[in-house]
Amino acid sequence: MTTLVTGADIVAAIEQGAKERGVSVHWLARRLSSDPRKWLSQVAIAQRPTPLTIARVEALLADEPLPRAVANNFQLAREERAARHTVAASLPLPDDFQPLDREPCPRCAVRGDIGCSHRGAVRP
Ligand SMILES: [Zn+2]
Numbered sequence: 001m002t003t004l005v006t007g008a009d010i011v012a013a014i015e016q017g018a019k020e021r022g023v024s025v026h027w028l029a030r031r032l033s034s035d036p037r038k039w040l041s042q043v044a045i046a047q048r049p050t051p052l053t054i055a056r057v058e059a060l061l062a063d064e065p066l067p068r069a070v071a072n073n074f075q076l077a078r079e080e081r082a083a084r085h086t087v088a089a090s091l092p093l094p095d096d097f098q099p100l101d102r103e104p105c106p107r108c109a110v111r112g113d114i115g116c117s118h119r120g121a122v123r124p
Contacts, residue, residue: 004054007046014040017061031060 004010018028026036033039043049056066101112110116 004049004057007043007049010046010049010054010057011040011044013057013061028060031066032056 004013014029015025018025021028025040029036029040043053052067056069059066103112104110105112105116105118107118108116112119
């Protein structure tokens with residue numbers, strides 16, 4: 001395989017890979033982007049594609065798992081929330097901790113710690 005330096009090299013390598021596999025360029029590139037047509041047109045004009053892009057294309061052409069693309073803000077926020085939850089879950093509980101019964105009422109579905117006319121409020 002030729003060394004991938006420019007976007008044109010990448011497009012040429014993907015075209016070659018598609019030809020060898022007997023599939024279309026867009027079919028082969030579908031693992032790189034949810035919009036392979038747009039991705040290819042943008043990478044084609046890149047003078048210096050990022051090392052990550054090059055690594056992803058090399059993995060694609062070697063039929064290996066792709067390195068992960070840079071996470072967007074939504075994914076980062078989700079990971080941050082998950083990490084925060086992990087920290088909170090690992091904190092020790094106070095000695096006098098009493099779990100609250102929050103099971104909803106089977107008749108009206110009001111949360112148990114709020115209370116309803118069927119069960120009354122749970123006193124902590
Ligand atoms: Zn109720």
